Amino acid sequence: MASYAPLTPPEHELCSNEHSNEDNSPTLTPSLHENTSSKQVSREASPAAPETADEVYRSPRSTPKEPESMENRLRPAADVINRIIWDAKFDSEDYIIGYEDRFNGRLEASLGTWKKDLTDEEFIPQHRILYIKRKSDGEIVWDKRRRTDKIFYSGNSAYSWLSFLN
Structure with a gap:
């Protein structure tokens, strides 16, 4: 049975390696203990895979919030x-x-x-x-x-x- 490495790094790597540049978009520096010999899922196998590293490693702070509904809800x-x-x-x-x-x-x-x-x-x-x-x-x-x-x-x-x- 084949074992695949996750596409996203663990949470502690995201927080410690994340730096922001002038336009406030997060970038990720490579981890020192990254295993390059582990098998990873190819982009061809996953058609909905993001195109850039910025899309893969997006910080929760930089994710745009959805506007709340403007409709007035009916009380139960x-x-x-x-x-x-x-x-x-x-x-x-x-x-x-x-x-x-x-x-x-x-x-x-x-x-x-x-x-x-x-x-x-x-x-x-x-x-x-x-x-x-x-x-x-x-x-x-x-x-x-x-x-x-x-x-x-x-x-x-x-x-x-x-x-x-x-």
Whole structure:
């Protein structure tokens, strides 16, 4: 069975041998104990192999960072339910949860009867929640498919709430 030497040197060799030049791109000086007689994987065998040594021995500091997503994420239903239950501004008896049942399709349950305990027989997982609606005026305050959240103003609701800035 053939043994191949790794294409990249160990971490301690990268740190100790790395020097930077004027354009801040890292270069690597050869190691003193490099074994030239060991077998290495040829570039022809690996079509996606980097072309230059700079691409092979890139420092984590010089790797460009990906820009973070600019979209506003929708808060999970569990956060909205907890806010309605624990915030004094909201009456938890005034809210209904619409969810997808595996056998009966779309159903609704009041927030007061919603079971969060995993061991409960009537437990419904959070990922099945479709919307949360206020009973008094019928307004949907959280909707997974439309990505609206009128409790925390996350998801698409943040853009409509901040539209006055334009």
